[in-house]
Amino acid sequence: MAAxxxxxxxxxxxxxxxxxxxxxxxxxxxxELLAAIANLAGSVFILSLFFGQExxxxxxxxxxxxxxxxxxxxxxxxxxxxxxxxxxxxxxHVREGTLDFVLLKPIDSQFWLSLRTLSPAxxxxxxxxxxLIAWAAPRAGATFRASGLALALLVLLAALVTLYSLWxxxxxxxxxxxxTWNATEVLRAAxxxxxxxxxxxxxxxxxxxxxxxxxxxxxxxxxxxxxxRGSAPLLGAALLVAGVSFGLSxxxxxxxxxxxxxASS
Amino acid sequence: xxxxxxLRKRGFRPARALLSSQFALMSEYRAEIALWALSxxxxxIMLALWRQAPAGAALGLGSLGLDRYFLSAYLVxxxxxxxxxxxxxxxxxxxxxxxxxxxxxxxxWRYVAAHxxxxxxxxPFAAVIxxxxxxxxxxxxxxxxxxxxxxxxxxxxxAFAIAFLLQSLIxxxxxxxxxxxxxxxxxxxxxxxxxGLLAPLAAFPQxxxxxxxxxxxxxxxxxxxxxxxxxxVALGVGFAAELAxxxxxxxxxxxxxxxxxxxxxxxxx
Numbered sequence: 001m002a003a004x005x006x007x008x009x010x011x012x013x014x015x016x017x018x019x020x021x022x023x024x025x026x027x028x029x030x031x032e033l034l035a036a037i038a039n040l041a042g043s044v045f046i047l048s049l050f051f052g053q054e055x056x057x058x059x060x061x062x063x064x065x066x067x068x069x070x071x072x073x074x075x076x077x078x079x080x081x082x083x084x085x086x087x088x089x090x091x092x093h094v095r096e097g098t099l100d101f102v103l104l105k106p107i108d109s110q111f112w113l114s115l116r117t118l119s120p121a122x123x124x125x126x127x128x129x130x131x132l133i134a135w136a137a138p139r140a141g142a143t144f145r146a147s148g149l150a151l152a153l154l155v156l157l158a159a160l161v162t163l164y165s166l167w168x169x170x171x172x173x174x175x176x177x178x179x180t181w182n183a184t185e186v187l188r189a190a191x192x193x194x195x196x197x198x199x200x201x202x203x204x205x206x207x208x209x210x211x212x213x214x215x216x217x218x219x220x221x222x223x224x225x226x227x228x229r230g231s232a233p234l235l236g237a238a239l240l241v242a243g244v245s246f247g248l249s250x251x252x253x254x255x256x257x258x259x260x261x262x263a264s265s
Numbered sequence: 266x267x268x269x270x271x272l273r274k275r276g277f278r279p280a281r282a283l284l285s286s287q288f289a290l291m292s293e294y295r296a297e298i299a300l301w302a303l304s305x306x307x308x309x310i311m312l313a314l315w316r317q318a319p320a321g322a323a324l325g326l327g328s329l330g331l332d333r334y335f336l337s338a339y340l341v342x343x344x345x346x347x348x349x350x351x352x353x354x355x356x357x358x359x360x361x362x363x364x365x366x367x368x369x370x371x372x373x374w375r376y377v378a379a380h381x382x383x384x385x386x387x388x389p390f391a392a393v394i395x396x397x398x399x400x401x402x403x404x405x406x407x408x409x410x411x412x413x414x415x416x417x418x419x420x421x422x423x424a425f426a427i428a429f430l431l432q433s434l435i436x437x438x439x440x441x442x443x444x445x446x447x448x449x450x451x452x453x454x455x456x457x458x459x460x461g462l463l464a465p466l467a468a469f470p471q472x473x474x475x476x477x478x479x480x481x482x483x484x485x486x487x488x489x490x491x492x493x494x495x496x497x498v499a500l501g502v503g504f505a506a507e508l509a510x511x512x513x514x515x516x517x518x519x520x521x522x523x524x525x526x527x528x529x530x531x532x533x534x
Contacts, residue, residue: 028447035450042458049468050320057318182300189304201313 010107011115018085018117029120036124040073040132043195050200058200063140065197067133068223071156072195074129075163075218079188080122083164086114087171087184095178100262110253114168133226142227152225155235158242159218163191165245166213168253175256194219217241279370280378287375287382295386301346302390308339309398311463324467326496332405333494334465336398337417341489342462343391344384345425349376353436354446366526373433373522380429409493416500420489423507427481428456430514437518440525455480461487481510 023029047069050057057065090113093099103109138144170183190213198206198216209215221238224230291298312335315321321331353376356362365372399406409417431452438445457463459482466474466487477483488503 031447031451035454038451038454042454046458046463049464050314050318052320052323055319177296182297182304185304186300189306192307193310196314200317202317205313
């Protein structure tokens with residue numbers, strides 16, 4: 001319990017200083033907000049091209065597909081706020097040797113590297129995503145009851161853990177290949193597939209996006225849950241994927257540290 | 266300092282030196298450039314969607330046309346990617362720009378050479394991806410005629426020039442503000458949605474398409490990609506639009522650059 005309190009206190013210090021530092025750039029916040037709004041408008045426009053008179057996309061109606069888009073926007077915002085600033089810095093730590101200092105601290109190194117900072121860049125996207133979900137879900141026939149909402153939140157949390165783990169797994173490879181930090185850009189590009197319901201893809205890709213790169217569990221499954229179409233197996237699968245990914249990311253980080261030889265070598 | 270005058274005076278020697286040194290530099294980053302080429306796979310994801318959706322059939326391109334359009338869109342994008350604002354911002358902030366300004370060559374040429382060299386490094390990766398595409402999808406194989414290929418290459422070069430000038434405008438703003446590259450995000454959004462990278466312009470509603478054609482964006486992907494894919498395209502209009510945008514943007518970029526250099530104090534912005 002004392003350890004948990006220590007970690008929570010550390011987290012508050014981390015994020016307090018990060019936000020204080022970032023708020024110096026107020027113009028950037030405005031620009032990010034504008035970019036997020038324009039980006040969402042463009043995405044919805046592209047999505048609308050798939051819907052004409054009574055068409056559907058992979059069995060999803062317009063409003064249902066908007067819920068998927070909302071979940072995607074939310075996750076993308078979380079990635080900009082939390083994952084990119086933290087995990088993008090790992091490669092710098094490896095290259096400049098400052099990872100040594102992190103490893104010496106009396107705190108879990110994965111915790112430190114994953115939660116050290118926050119950037120307000122994605123906050124507007126998070127808000128827009130939540131807004132879009134709140135607008136589209138009731139129109140798509142979702143009826144929110146407390147239990148259903150709790151389950152949907154649980155699956156969203158699982159999606160976040162899965163996303164984090166995928167990202168951290170890739171970032172960890174920079175221990176060996178300093179130059180491949182762009183690999184996270186490839187991941188981001190592949191994850192944009194999550195803008196659309198997974199059933200809209202041909203069977204081969206659907207399999208790929210479910211088993212190999214679990215895009216389906218990032219956006220489609222949480223959207224199903226929000227729309228009240230979830231089932232126990234779906235919930236179980238989402239939790240399992242999140243648990244396995246997180247376990248893998250942790251095991252891989254330990255393994256990578258075993259091969260870490262500091263910056264000079 | 267007029268752009269182009271050093272080249273005229275001393276022939277092509279500086280150009281060759283610049284290109285070959287930048288190529289050597291870029292070759293060191295092969296792994297990174299391969300990953301960049303991979304991260305441009307978005308058109309293929311969109312192709313999978315368009316092929317599956319009823320809306321794709323309503324486009325009137327046929328499934329072959331769709332395949333070829335999106336592969337061409339991928340290739341055109343690979344050879345018109347521009348990142349001058351990021352390179353320039355770093356150079357300006359770190360003070361590397363100062364020695365460049367002393368050289369008797371407009372610094373923008375250095376970035377042009379870096380981009381061309383990077384495209385050359387990209388060539389093998391783009392070829393591999395096209396080959397994999399044809400292996401998975403042999404029915405879509407086609408070879409454009411020489412004329413088609415030359416026209417498409419010219420249109421892609423025009424697209425590159427427009428994108429480069431647009432970003433140079435933003436880069437020149439780095440002289441006035443430290444964080445001008447944030448503006449690039451605002452430029453990228455309409456590029457992404459109106460260039461034809463995610464959906465051919467033919468899919469747009471009539472009103473939006475008519476309006477989009479007055480922006481530079483459809484000429485950056487849709488026009489060269491249609492040329493390369495052998496789809497019907499208004500040749501004259503396309504090239505005229507590209508030239509018109511270059512004619513508008515080139516003097517603007519140079520003027521803003523000159524005004525910026527005057528403010529430059531060699532210490533960041």
